[in-house]
Amino acid sequence: MNQLKLNILFFLLFVIPFSGQIKNIGVPDIRNYKRTDYKGGTQNWNIDQDKNGNIYFANNNGLFQFDGASWRKYSLPNSPLIRSVKIDDSGKIFVGGNNEFGYFKPNSKGKLEYFSLSKMVNINTVKLTGYIWKIHIHKGEVIFQSFERAFIFKNNKLRLLEAPTKFQFSFQVNNHLYFQDITAGIIEYKNGKLFQLKNTTILNNTEIWGIFPMPDNKLLVATLNKGLFKYDNEKMIPWDTEANVFIKKNGSLGGVAIKDKFIVINSVLNGIIICDLNGKIIQHIDRDKGLQNNTVLTSFIDNKNNLWLGLDSGIAFINENSPFSYFPFSYNLGSVYASVVYKENLYVATNQGVFYHPWNKNFNESSFTLVEGTIGQADAIQVIGNQLLCAHNNGALVIEGGKTIKVLDENGYSRFQIIPSRPNFVIGSNKNGFAVFEKTANGLEFRNQIIGLYKSSLSFELDNNYLWLKNDGLLYQMELSSDLKKFKLIKTIPNLSANDKGFGSIQKINNSIYFQTNNHFYKYSKEQDLFYEDKKMSLIFKDIPKIKALTEDANGNLWYVFNESLGELMKNSNGTYTNLVAPFSSLTGNLITDRLSVNTINPKNIFIGLIDGLAHYDSKLLNNTVTKPTVFIRSFSSPSDTLIFGNEKKVSEKYLIPYASNHVKFTFSSPTYENLENVKFSYKLEGFDDKWSNWSTISFKEYTYLREGNYKMKLKVRNSYGIQSEEAFVVFTVSPPWYRHFLAYLVYILLGVVSISYMRQRTKMKIRKNKYYETIEQRRLYLEKESKIRQEQYELEKENEKLKKDKLKTKILAKDKELVNNSLQVVNKNKILNGIIHKLKDINTESFDETTKSQFTKLNRSIEKEVNTDKSWNDLEKHIKNVHYDFLKRLKEKHPTISPRELDLSTYLLMNMSTKEIAEIMNVSSRGVEVSRHRLRKKMGLDTKDNLVGYLMSI
Structure with missing residues (x-):
């Protein structure tokens, strides 16, 4: 239930306020520019920006332009002080x-020139008096x-627009323009005329410094x-x-709306506030939080x-x-070593003690409170x-409710960790080594x-087997005894491998525990006792650098320190990582590199x-x-001329520089104002x-003694997030000296x-020679x-x-098969005889007479002679073996133990001969053929369900 409340609190405090762009926790990065930086007056009355991103300031000493790299000053002919500035779409700076x-x-040539409009006023009828406060x-x-x-x-x-009595200030809100008159109140300028707004004269006794748009076409008016x-x-x-309470106390000098x-x-006395449309203060920034001055004349x-x-x-x-x-x-806050959220409080461990801040209290108005009993390094x-x-x-x-409620042990400690295999015990690292704490009904207690x-x-x-310690550049492998009172194994490991x-x-x-050296990551195998x-x-x-x-962190992201900088390997949904370095460039040099503290809620x-405080990071922004x-x-610029770009001047195709002015200088700018120390340029002069x-x-970059020729100066910038710009370029030509003039050439x-003619002849000879070799090569390829x-x-x-041989062989086999059939017919004939x-x-x-008996005897002998002299059976066996030679060879290879008689039987079965025919040929009974078939099936390892003839045909 407490965790649910905490999650709801996170949503209310952080998710909802961040739906815009203004953060309600901590102070944004502030960069102050003193008058010695821009070499101008102290007060700055108005600010605007041109299409190229340059910022302009209406200052007591003139108009100042800032491009992110350098300042430029522009003055009016009769008035050093400028109170207002406004830039139109054409680039004119009013x-x-x-x-x-x-x-x-x-x-x-790109240099800003001033054109006076006040000269158009007829001073004989209208007297110019006072400042132009607004444009x-x-x-x-x-x-x-x-x-x-x-x-x-x-x-x-x-043309002139006269004030009904006397104007104070004027304000442009969306498509409306309002003036404050000291007697008429707020009046609106429409179609060249002024129209009084109802019930606005109640503010005549004060100055209006700001009017802002509100929902439902309402207006918010800020008075002095x-x-x-x-x-x-x-x-x-x-x-x-609460915004009104602040302004009543500190006064208002106007302001600006942010995205409605x-x-x-x-404010006059206490910096600025940023509030939402309900008047809730989201940020308060004053001198204590980084401003060099608490009186803010204008904002932009x-x-x-x-x-x-x-x-x-x-x-x-x-x-x-x-x-x-x-x-x-x-x-x-001093140097921050760790932070954690516990029971709706943010606790921070620092070199001065432990501090806490409630979640449900505005971070911008209250400081962190020291936890009682924690003075010293935490x-x-x-x-x-x-x-x-x-x-x-x-x-x-042990800390609870903003104070120390128990001291478990008076030794100095640096870190705690639960023993994975015994979760009721906690190991702490202290000045004398390690100690064990036990979870009891009364909470943690020191054990030994x-x-x-x-x-x-x-x-x-800690893992299930060992405690691993890094100390003095060495790795210690230690095994605890079962009673957790001593280390029964202590092993020192200087190197993880022969290479690293x-x-x-x-x-x-x-x-999983990883051991790292030179960006190589190792694990330990207990079974093999090696890394x-x-x-x-x-x-x-x-x-990644070393x-x-x-x-x-809690989301599986990997945070690492290299040199003095921070990087993040952000874990993706598919298990891969995205390396982010540039977003953290502003933290470079301010990290506690040996005690990296990242708390991801x-x-x-x-x-x-950080070394001097705590940073809050919203990765969604x-x-x-x-x-x-x-x-x-x-x-x-060159000794003969100077061209200025960036003031709405377009770069032409090419510039011509005389050889005597071949010493050129380029200056660079990028209207990028975040983390200027990490904005970097790279250039290349093509042709040099x-x-x-x-x-x-x-x-800036200078080039001296450039030779004549065409050049192209190319420039790109990389901002603090590592994003590179498109290339900017200037094309120019350096003219040659007289002794390298066209006539000289x-x-x-x-x-x-002559040399060219000679070279042409040599070239022709070479071409002919190449053609000859080419002809030879073509002839070789042809052959x-x-x-x-x-x-x-x-x-x-x-x-x-x-193919012919195969065809002949096929014919021979066909003849053999025909001969087999004929032999079988002769065998049948002998059976009949x-x-x-x-x-x-x-x-x-x-009963026969002698003549008949003699003829009968001759007939009987003739038949017996025919039967005894017939060799068809031998021819039959020869041709059967000849026709099925390949089959008999494969059968013998597959079943080496098969007998010759079984080979004959297999051949007869393959020829689809009946049992009776086989019995007659093999001179056995039909029962004997069945027995032989059973033995053959058994020798071939066939089941009773398997077809013997089908098996033989598959061979």
Whole structure:
């Protein structure tokens, strides 16, 4: 039940707020730009961005442009101070200062030039007084607003819009433009006229600094010192929310809406707040959380939904589009070694003690609280057996409800782990080695110190057989006694294999212990008492730099440290891994590499321990932040000229540089403002460089003494997420010197004519020679082909001869079969004659006369002579064996024990002769044939159900 409540709480606190882009936990990455960085005035009044991504700031000392790599300053002719800036779709940069307004646009060489519009005002009838506070581009008109009036510029003409009494400020909300007048209240500008809104004069005694869109066509009005009001086109009512409480206390200087989901409200005294449309504060960012100044004059959302602040002193960039937020020193956290969620509290183990923060309390407004009794270094915080156990320098502590309720042992501990084969016991690593704790009805209790080894380490793992420990670069293999009081086996292992020297790390992945060195992963086989490499796991880390530490999170993802950076092997649904490195580049140098702490609650809530605090990572926001960057060759200069790109100037096809100015310089920019220290450029000058340069943060390149010729400067950028841009390029030509002019080359050509003619002759000779060899080669190929054809004809003739032989053999076999049939007929004839002889013997010759008796005797002798002289039986046996020679050979090979008589019987059966015929031929009785058939079947191993003749035919 508690776990269910915790899951619901996670959903309410993290999943719902993250449906937008503003994180309600931790502080986003903040980058401050001081006046010494951009070399301008302190106050920044307005911000805008052009199509190329350059950011512009209306500053006390002029207009400042920032492209991510460098700052540029542009000034008005009669007014150093600029209060407003607005950029239209054509790229014109409209600005307003003190008694001056106009626009900048790039000239033919890309440099911004200023064009004054205030000169169009007839100073004889209208006196220019005061600042241009706001500029709006509204339905094709450019409106410059001062306190006295507004100047409307359209179609190169300027007209005036007078204030009913006196304007304060103006605001553009969706397609509506509103002004505040000190007596008329809020008025709307429509079709060139002003229309008063009902019941808005109640705010005449205060300044309105911001108007924001709300659902149902309502408006949110932010005042300087009266708080926030909601207007529904009929009445103005206070917005009774926690955002209003904050603004009433700290004042408002306007703000900006974010995607119609959130509102940034600038304050006079306490930074900014970001609230939702219900007035709930999602983020509060002030000086304590990283801003260099608490007075925010203006705010702006750039094209990547990141937040820029113009401060009373300086500029701030807030990376709201990042999946990372942080708990820095303002949250009372030092170096974070571990974190865990337990009973609706987030506990963090640090070098100063254990701190906790309730889930149901706003992370942005409250710091972490120190757990009582934990001052000192806490190496680990773990939930074991429904208890929160802390491995502390002062002992093994049990924590409950924000305080230490029990000290299990006063030795300093670094980590705990349950014994897999005996889950009621826990092993802890302490200063003197290892100790055993036992689960009892009263919770964990200290049982005994283990005798035998007095070394300790954070890096140890347990399986069903051994305790494995990494210490001093060695691996210790230890076996516990059955009573858990001593180590009965201690073995030191310096190397995992003959090829991989040393020992890197020990970790449990997918419930198996892996031993790693040089990114090769090994397992241990107890049966064979050896380490064997897991090729599949090693292959995963094949292309990864040498790792220092590795841990598996609750979702099966593998987190590793290399050099001073963090990487993640994110586990896919099919069991493969996706390597992510670039998203964590902002953490480089701030990780505790020997105590990697990654606490994955779910994909949206991952806590990573840092040297100076805790990072919160939402992996679901990563896809929203990864976009392809753009890159510009910002300027291209030589001693004779300078061209500037990136100010809406298009790169032409080709530029011509005289040879005397062959010293060129390129500057680079990429309007990518997140993690600028990890934005890197690579370039290649085709015609000079053979390959692309190494990635570098340097944003310029010079080439000296280029030879004449055509060149193409190519540039690309890689952002902090490892995404590369499309290539930018500039094509130019360096003219030759006079002594390499065209006329000089004509002379060189004339001198080379003879050489060319000679080479042509040599070439012709070579061609003829090649043709000769080609003819010979073709003749050789022809002969080879002819020989091949003859060989094929020979093969065909042999095949034909073989076919003839086979045909002849077939005819012979047919004749043999015919002869067998004839022989059988003769045998039958002899049988008949024998029968006649027996019948003649039965005749009584006594009654015959002498003549008849003599003839009868001659007939009897003639028949007997015919029977005795007939050799058909021998011919029959010969031909039968000749016809069935192949069959008899296969039968003998298959059944070597078969007798000659059984061979004869098999042949007769194959010829489908009846039992009676076989009996007569073999001179046995029919019963004898049946007995012989039974013996033959038995010798061939046939069952009574098997057909003997069918079996013989299958042979």
